[in-house]
Amino acid sequence: MRRSRVFSQWLHGTLAVGVLSFLIVTGMVAQAGPAQAAAVPQTTTTIYPDVLVDDPQFNPWSCPWTLITCLWDDGGFMPKDTGSDQWVAPPGAGGGAGGSSSGSWGPVPYAGAAGSASGNDQSKVTLDGIAAVSRETSPGSGIFQFGYTITARNNSSVTSASATWWAFYTCRNNSSGAYSTILVNHGISMGTAAYNTTPAQYCPAGTAMTGVMTSNKVPPVADPPRNYPYADFGGYADQMQTQVKYKVLLDCVTAAGDPNNTMDDTVTSYTVDYTGVKGGFVYPSCQSRDPQSHYGGAKWQFTMPGDFTYRDMMVNKPDRSSYPPACFYDGCPLKVRYRGSDCMAGSIPCAEWTKSRQTDPSSYTCWWGAQQRGIDKCFVLERAYQLVAVKSTHANTDGDPSTGDSGTGSTGGSTGGSSGGGGGVPPTVSIPTTSPNDPGGDDGSCFPSGLAVLNPVEWVLRPIRCALTWAFVPSGSFFPDLSLDLSGAWQDSAPGKWVGALSGITNGLTVSDGECWGPSFTLPGQFGGTIDLQDKLCSEPVIAARNIAYAGMSALLVIGGVLTCVRLLGSSVGYSTGGGS
Amino acid sequence: MIIQLLLSVIVGVIKTAISLMPQVAIPDWVVSAGDAVRTVMASAGGFAYWVPLALGVKVAATVMAVLAAGFLIRVGRMILSFFTGGGGS
Numbered sequence: 001m002r003r004s005r006v007f008s009q010w011l012h013g014t015l016a017v018g019v020l021s022f023l024i025v026t027g028m029v030a031q032a033g034p035a036q037a038a039a040v041p042q043t044t045t046t047i048y049p050d051v052l053v054d055d056p057q058f059n060p061w062s063c064p065w066t067l068i069t070c071l072w073d074d075g076g077f078m079p080k081d082t083g084s085d086q087w088v089a090p091p092g093a094g095g096g097a098g099g100s101s102s103g104s105w106g107p108v109p110y111a112g113a114a115g116s117a118s119g120n121d122q123s124k125v126t127l128d129g130i131a132a133v134s135r136e137t138s139p140g141s142g143i144f145q146f147g148y149t150i151t152a153r154n155n156s157s158v159t160s161a162s163a164t165w166w167a168f169y170t171c172r173n174n175s176s177g178a179y180s181t182i183l184v185n186h187g188i189s190m191g192t193a194a195y196n197t198t199p200a201q202y203c204p205a206g207t208a209m210t211g212v213m214t215s216n217k218v219p220p221v222a223d224p225p226r227n228y229p230y231a232d233f234g235g236y237a238d239q240m241q242t243q244v245k246y247k248v249l250l251d252c253v254t255a256a257g258d259p260n261n262t263m264d265d266t267v268t269s270y271t272v273d274y275t276g277v278k279g280g281f282v283y284p285s286c287q288s289r290d291p292q293s294h295y296g297g298a299k300w301q302f303t304m305p306g307d308f309t310y311r312d313m314m315v316n317k318p319d320r321s322s323y324p325p326a327c328f329y330d331g332c333p334l335k336v337r338y339r340g341s342d343c344m345a346g347s348i349p350c351a352e353w354t355k356s357r358q359t360d361p362s363s364y365t366c367w368w369g370a371q372q373r374g375i376d377k378c379f380v381l382e383r384a385y386q387l388v389a390v391k392s393t394h395a396n397t398d399g400d401p402s403t404g405d406s407g408t409g410s411t412g413g414s415t416g417g418s419s420g421g422g423g424g425v426p427p428t429v430s431i432p433t434t435s436p437n438d439p440g441g442d443d444g445s446c447f448p449s450g451l452a453v454l455n456p457v458e459w460v461l462r463p464i465r466c467a468l469t470w471a472f473v474p475s476g477s478f479f480p481d482l483s484l485d486l487s488g489a490w491q492d493s494a495p496g497k498w499v500g501a502l503s504g505i506t507n508g509l510t511v512s513d514g515e516c517w518g519p520s521f522t523l524p525g526q527f528g529g530t531i532d533l534q535d536k537l538c539s540e541p542v543i544a545a546r547n548i549a550y551a552g553m554s555a556l557l558v559i560g561g562v563l564t565c566v567r568l569l570g571s572s573v574g575y576s577t578g579g580g581s
Numbered sequence: 582m583i584i585q586l587l588l589s590v591i592v593g594v595i596k597t598a599i600s601l602m603p604q605v606a607i608p609d610w611v612v613s614a615g616d617a618v619r620t621v622m623a624s625a626g627g628f629a630y631w632v633p634l635a636l637g638v639k640v641a642a643t644v645m646a647v648l649a650a651g652f653l654i655r656v657g658r659m660i661l662s663f664f665t666g667g668g669g670s
Contacts, residue, residue: 474585486592493599501607504615509642511626511634546631554633561640565647572651573658 175206336378337365339488341500348483354382356484363488 182203336343336353343350349363357364357375366378446466448458490496625634 471583474588478585478588482588482592486595489596489599494602494604495599497607498605498611501611504612505618508615508618508622509638511622511629511638550631550633554636557633557636557640561644564644568644568647568651569654572654 335367337367339363339491340365341491342367347487349487359481360484363484 336350338347338349338353343353349356353364361375364375366375446462448455448462452458491500629635
């Protein structure tokens, strides 16, 4: 018995020594090559300027409204087929317009009709067609003309109708590159006959037209704010019977990357007629403050009647994943896609996407709305998908994850400065890199060198460290590659696709805080339009009653939820809380 | 190397298991259901000041999670029931 135990101990010891020796030998072989590379290589990295600011070809005006047309580099218009919105090309349109469809644009927003008490009865006026075209008034003149045709129909029984058609067009200064936004506020007044007009709008001399946008839609009250410099009061205005003030806090992201350059501008004192026309105002332009800046978001505030304390109305701040493009919510953000799916903050393939892309370039694409762009356009989103929030407007917009704010201070400063230049020659910086196989500390070699050769301990520890590192420490690219492999397989699988589709549903389960006056109601015309319950619902004792009822409903929900959960869990383990014999 | 080998084998097994799942086309209504849900929630949001809708959504989500957990527990119990672990007469 004793002999067998001794033999067992000997056997275990021999095996342990054998395994350790094997690891040491193989580790030394594996490490011998890299360890001899004593010199630290220098990597030259190009710093890209902020290339995304106000790209003329992809003006962020799109989203909820219909982008009629974009002016491309060749000076021609490319009409956009808007599907259900039905673009109608003008007869004989020049400037490269092409493609057409027919049909009605439907009701005109903000339409009214005489003889009816309702102020915004869209059923009165139907927009049968909008056509727009733009071209230089004469070749080489540099003066662009935007012409449009409106065909509307009074389909009500009243003798006259009115409507307002709005459009926007942008003009880009040929020398400075600054943009200006021009609002077309076209009043339509008609009798029973069809309305048809063809006015023209011009960009100022020295500027080129870059886009025209319009819509026949009335945005619903709950619709997210649109991505264009226009504030539509929508249903909020209907709830105001007396004078209120509106304020827009506009965030202009400067070319130097400062996202907090807030422009505080009180727009106007605004009076809303209870039965009148809704209104709005044009934002002040970020470019008027800094030609190289772009729109970073806005917060709207308004005052309550009789109380001129500003309250938040809407906050239109693009989230980090869509920064810096001037898009709200999911309108038309710049995004990186991994194998066709939008990257999400914290997702494994995207957190270090610029790094992962080096080994898998075909899996990553860059998208601006529905347009695919060159991958370099997305370098500004280098850190946008990291789990810990890092604004992509930081200095690290060079597409190289190894250049951070810390550790390579010269990099950050030079990036911001180059962006401020707005498109100069990209500077280059030299970034020292370390050997990826450095097992840690020292010079990373598996054998001592210099005076260390005299230390016998070094001759033991270093080979062992090398061997253990080789055996148990995965290579630097192993985990990213593995996670890419696994996540790709998951996303391509049936469960992954279903989870992705269902997540779209669950993501929609968000509820706003609501307001004391509740939702907006609009009754048929004979009952007099919009109901305003603000005065009745937003004061005591209704608020006190609401607080009690709200607390009671919350308590019932929680208690009911807890009991349901207990019952479900109990039944799953065979315990029934119900009755029965 | 050893860790890499182990993890590679595990991931390979998982990928094989995933690849065995049949591909079922996702109906369009599922894809577009998110928009419908957002529309409904946006409309319901007008009542949020008066009705604890957000809390209701959280409670409903919790109940659904517990329901799923209960299902998994049941499945686990079923599987364990195949292994008697001795006993009996």
